[in-house]
Amino acid sequence: MTGFKPTILAFCCNWCSYAGADLAGVGRLQMPPNVHVIRVMCSASVKPEYVLKALSQGIDGVLVLGCHIGDCHYMTGNHRTAKRMPLVQRVLKETGIDDRRLKLDWVSAAEGEKFQKVITEFVQEVQGLGPNPLREVKF
Amino acid sequence: MARIGVFVCHCGHNIASTVNVEEVVEFAKRLPEVVVAEHNLYSCSEEGLTSIRKSIEGNKLDRVVVAACTPRTHEPLFRKTIELAGINKYLFEFVNIREHVSWIHTKEPQSATEKAKKLIAMGVAKAALLEPQKEGESNVIPSAVVIGGGIAGLTAAASLVAQNIHTHLIERDARLGGNLAEIGVVGPEFRQSKELLAELFRELKASPTMHLHLSSKVTEIKGFVGNFEVTIDNGGNTERIPAGTIIVATGAEEWTPKGEYGYGIVPAVITQMELEKRLTNGEKPRRVVFIQCVGSRQPGREYCSRICCNTSLKNALRLLDASPDATVSILHRDIMSSGTASEHMFKLASERGVRFMRYGLDKPAKVSRRENGTVVEVFDETLDENLDLDADLVVLATPMVAHSDSRDVGKLLKVPLDKFGFFLEAHVKLRPVEFATDGVFICGAARWPGSVGECASQGMAAAAKAAIPIRKGKVMIEAITAQSDPDKCAACGNCVIACPYEAIEIVESEGRRYAKVNEALCKGCGTCVAACPNDAMQQRGFTTRQLSAMIDALVKSAMEEV
Numbered sequence: 076m077t078g079f080k081p082t083i084l085a086f087c088c089n090w091c092s093y094a095g096a097d098l099a100g101v102g103r104l105q106m107p108p109n110v111h112v113i114r115v116m117c118s119a120s121v122k123p124e125y126v127l128k129a130l131s132q133g134i135d136g137v138l139v140l141g142c143h144i145g146d147c148h149y150m151t152g153n154h155r156t157a158k159r160m161p162l163v164q165r166v167l168k169e170t171g172i173d174d175r176r177l178k179l180d181w182v183s184a185a186e187g188e189k190f191q192k193v194i195t196e197f198v199q200e201v202q203g204l205g206p207n208p209l210r211e212v213k214f
Numbered sequence: 215m216a217r218i219g220v221f222v223c224h225c226g227h228n229i230a231s232t233v234n235v236e237e238v239v240e241f242a243k244r245l246p247e248v249v250v251a252e253h254n255l256y257s258c259s260e261e262g263l264t265s266i267r268k269s270i271e272g273n274k275l276d277r278v279v280v281a282a283c284t285p286r287t288h289e290p291l292f293r294k295t296i297e298l299a300g301i302n303k304y305l306f307e308f309v310n311i312r313e314h315v316s317w318i319h320t321k322e323p324q325s326a327t328e329k330a331k332k333l334i335a336m337g338v339a340k341a342a343l344l345e346p347q348k349e350g351e352s353n354v355i356p357s358a359v360v361i362g363g364g365i366a367g368l369t370a371a372a373s374l375v376a377q378n379i380h381t382h383l384i385e386r387d388a389r390l391g392g393n394l395a396e397i398g399v400v401g402p403e404f405r406q407s408k409e410l411l412a413e414l415f416r417e418l419k420a421s422p423t424m425h426l427h428l429s430s431k432v433t434e435i436k437g438f439v440g441n442f443e444v445t446i447d448n449g450g451n452t453e454r455i456p457a458g459t460i461i462v463a464t465g466a467e468e469w470t471p472k473g474e475y476g477y478g479i480v481p482a483v484i485t486q487m488e489l490e491k492r493l494t495n496g497e498k499p500r501r502v503v504f505i506q507c508v509g510s511r512q513p514g515r516e517y518c519s520r521i522c523c524n525t526s527l528k529n530a531l532r533l534l535d536a537s538p539d540a541t542v543s544i545l546h547r548d549i550m551s552s553g554t555a556s557e558h559m560f561k562l563a564s565e566r567g568v569r570f571m572r573y574g575l576d577k578p579a580k581v582s583r584r585e586n587g588t589v590v591e592v593f594d595e596t597l598d599e600n601l602d603l604d605a606d607l608v609v610l611a612t613p614m615v616a617h618s619d620s621r622d623v624g625k626l627l628k629v630p631l632d633k634f635g636f637f638l639e640a641h642v643k644l645r646p647v648e649f650a651t652d653g654v655f656i657c658g659a660a661r662w663p664g665s666v667g668e669c670a671s672q673g674m675a676a677a678a679k680a681a682i683p684i685r686k687g688k689v690m691i692e693a694i695t696a697q698s699d700p701d702k703c704a705a706c707g708n709c710v711i712a713c714p715y716e717a718i719e720i721v722e723s724e725g726r727r728y729a730k731v732n733e734a735l736c737k738g739c740g741t742c743v744a745a746c747p748n749d750a751m752q753q754r755g756f757t758t759r760q761l762s763a764m765i766d767a768l769v770k771s772a773m774e775e776v
Contacts, residue, residue: 084765084768090651094650097284097314100314101317102632104318105319105320105321106318106319108319113336113761113764113765115756116739116740116753116756119712119740120741120743120753128765129765129768132766133772133773134765134768134769142628143625149714151714155712159744183625183628184628188633
């Protein structure tokens with residue numbers, strides 16, 4: 076798929092991954108411009124419905140980034156994210172959507188370089204998957 | 215219909231050199247419910263803020279979107295500004311087009327501009343649905359924790375106890391003083407470090423609000439500004455310390471130049487710290503060669519450690535004081551002795567015969583052992599010739615580096631570090647001793663190598679900042695707590711189980727059972743929102759409608775692009 080520029084949505088928690096994204100910026104770490112961040116307070120507040128909504132409307136990939144397990148600003152919030160997102164992936168699979176279009180990962184406030192890596196790799200992966208077939212259904 | 219104003223910031227060249235700001239403004243003007251879109255050279259400057267205020271009044275705006283840097287540093291400033299113009303400060307949405315766009319897509323101006331547009335469309339979509347909020351208050355535990363008992367931490371603690379604030383000073387070593395305790399004399403005024411420390415110890419010991427924890431390691435930090443709990447381990451004994459605010463003063467250490475210039479092989483080659491000890495012990499070496507910038511200002515460790523030049527100047531003068539006929543040479547790449555007192559030391563050293571020789575990174579000096587002793591071979595750039603310098607001692611001025619475990623401390627506190635392991639302040643000019651995380655402060659060499667004086671003044675600054683919430687006694691709680699809608703709630707109890715703070719209970723009122731959030735306990739994580747199957751639970755400022763509108767806006771602008 077040459078020329079395919081995926082549109083990707085990322086949920087970043089305020090305390091770790093959003094701060095990690097900021098740090099990547101401060102460090103001028105370059106990455107593909109396909110990812111659009113929605114700041115939430117905790118990754119555990121990301122409703123499965125948001126993921127399903129985005130993918131069903133043709134968004135090519137969704138990233139959910141939280142604090143590392145054990146580092147959650149809200150003690151155990153990300154434990155729920157860790158359980159919830161694999162379930163959402165299962166739902167995607169069952170409905171025939173490639174579950175690789177949803178990715179969960181952990182980025183701390185100190186990990187600008189990891190943020191860069193996660194973004195770059197996910198964009199590449201989604202590029203490999205091609206456009207979300209549901210784009211056509213929606214429009 | 216909302217009346218939204220969008221203000222796009224150039225941030226000088228920071229944003230505008232990558233993102234086409236004018237194009238973004240024109241795009242923003244056409245977004246639904248946007249009444250006006252403008253751009254500012256620096257939105258956060260007095261001029262920028264005034265123009266935002268004027269635009270709010272002139273255009274009767276009821277919501278404001280600023281597209282600029284990160285909300286983690288500047289959101290409070292803009293919220294305050296719109297509040298001054300008569301809008302509830304929660305009717306504000308921040309779009310990050312600097313850290314998340316211009317700085318990370320510098321080589322793709324067109325894509326960066328398109329991304330900025332999408333992010334602004336998302337921000338505007340959310341802004342249209344924002345609701346005014348009222349903030350709650352929370353009490354502040356009237357005590358502070360200072361981590362690290364070097365000069366920065368000691369000064370911070372002294373400033374706190376001087377205000378009768380209960381202060382827990384946590385030091386992992388069995389003694390206080392950090393690097394300062396290893397140094398005999400402090401330049402440029404040549405004071406005995408022992409005296410300096412003794413003065414601080416006296417102040418601290420005399421205070422009934424001082425609580426000292428030696429040989430203690432921080433193992434866990436929980437909580438928020440006003441309500442932290444710091445767990446320490448003291449030889450197997452665990453103690454939990456409640457604190458309103460935390461100061462990080464964990465310092466830095468001298469880099470060990472293993473294998474450089476024969477260090478560890480040639481006995482005459484030592485570091486600056488080792489020289490300090492020898493001078494304190496009364497040794498009087500007569501032929502000394504200092505080599506500056508060993509392990510700094512070169513690929514891999516590009517920074518200037520700032521204090522090494524002054525330390526060499528100070529020690530050169532001490533050597534000459536001890537034996538006036540000593541031969542002292544300083545091999546340098548540039549002498550960095552900024553400030554009047556330090557520059558005076560440089561002048562004094564030159565007048566007293568210290569030989570300054572400039573070497574280049576491409577031709578480093580060589581240390582060798584010959585029959586008659588240790589010799590330093592150097593190519594002097596000024597003389598344009600090779601010189602052999604006899605030396606009783608070769609002193610390597612190595613940089614201060616972050617402690618190997620500084621990243622662990624960063625993890626405990628969830629605060630960022632730079633690539634060298636030094637802590638990153640919230641803003642280099644506006645918030646130099648604060649972290650972006652409320653209630654956590656930074657001072658001393660943990661942030662950047664600094665002189666004793668600089669570390670002390672940072673310690674005082676951090677203490678002044680850390681005392682503010684404690685003195686006020688209350689902190690405002692951001693209005694991002696959860697609320698449930700009794701009409702939608704089925705009292706299933708999912709949220710009750712999900713809440714990490716036990717802030718939700720099922721109550722019964724007028725024959726109806728529903729979940730009720732205790733807002734004093736709610737910390738605004740939104741975990742309950744995602745757990746709710748009926749969409750009854752909503753987090754203020756992050757409602758499902760608001761976030762869904764953001765997703766829709768992204769979908770819309772992405773599809774238009776295809």
